[in-house]
Amino acid sequence: xxxxxTPGLAAAAVEGGADTIEIxxxxxxxxxxxxxxxxxxxxALADGMRTAACIQCLADTRRLLPGTPLVPMxxxxxxxxxxxxxxxxxxxxxxxxxxxxxxxxxGDRPAVNRIQLVAPTSTDERIxxxxxxxxxxxxLVTLTGTTGARDELSPELAGLVSRARPLAxxxxxxxxxxxxxxxxxxxAASIADGIVVGSRAVEISLDxxxxxxxxxxxxRDGLDAA
Numbered sequence: 001x002x003x004x005x006t007p008g009l010a011a012a013a014v015e016g017g018a019d020t021i022e023i024x025x026x027x028x029x030x031x032x033x034x035x036x037x038x039x040x041x042x043x044a045l046a047d048g049m050r051t052a053a054c055i056q057c058l059a060d061t062r063r064l065l066p067g068t069p070l071v072p073m074x075x076x077x078x079x080x081x082x083x084x085x086x087x088x089x090x091x092x093x094x095x096x097x098x099x100x101x102x103x104x105x106x107g108d109r110p111a112v113n114r115i116q117l118v119a120p121t122s123t124d125e126r127i128x129x130x131x132x133x134x135x136x137x138x139x140l141v142t143l144t145g146t147t148g149a150r151d152e153l154s155p156e157l158a159g160l161v162s163r164a165r166p167l168a169x170x171x172x173x174x175x176x177x178x179x180x181x182x183x184x185x186x187x188a189a190s191i192a193d194g195i196v197v198g199s200r201a202v203e204i205s206l207d208x209x210x211x212x213x214x215x216x217x218x219x220r221d222g223l224d225a226a
Contacts, residue, residue, distance in 0.1 A: 001040040002054040007061040012209035014068055017220025025054040025074035036199040051082045055094045062095025073100040098135040106130035115139050120156040131168035138168055140175045153184045161191045182222030189226035
């Protein structure tokens with residue numbers, strides 16, 4: 001989540017083996033997010049992290065990590081308030097390589113270049129459309145529900161990957177939601193092309209940069225063992 005500590009935390013995650021950093025731009029009603037991300041958004045908003053401050057945080061992170069893909073993640077209402085074109089231009093100038101707008105379906109606002117999300121409930125037609133419009137990779141939501149660590153990897157992931165793979169036509173598939181352990185990482189990476197870890201990383205980050213670096217290293221080890 002964007003905040004004063006974010007650039008240093010992002011650098012620590014990269015030291016631990018992260019390939020890409022997602023930076024949350026807080027929103028007051030984050031429908032896709034579970035309690036960990038909701039609380040992080042509340043803290044960020046209480047600390048004054050509005051859109052302009054988040055964009056500055058993104059720029060500060062880019063200066064620390066000149067070669068790492070940086071992906072702001074937020075909700076459509078924030079872009080509506082800030083201005084769709086203005087937001088897209090300003091985050092790119094600040095160093096974003098793409099963005100995620102969690103509640104903006106594929107097909108809506110096609111000029112907003114972004115990473116698209118699909119879920120086990122998505123039809124083949126929606127998966128095909130999302131893949132055709134996705135910027136860089138396709139985000140596979142592994143379960144029906146909100147973000148948050150789970151004890152087990154979603155059993156729906158394998159079926160979603162098998163459906164999405166031929167429909168995506170070579171677009172990489174990254175699995176997220178509910179992934180939090182090295183075992184999850186290894187299992188997901190054995191069928192998908194990458195993983196996205198949010199809630200558990202945000203929890204760990206409260207303990208500082210070393211804790212986050214060490215945690216990400218365990219995920220990296222799990223991926224490399226897949």
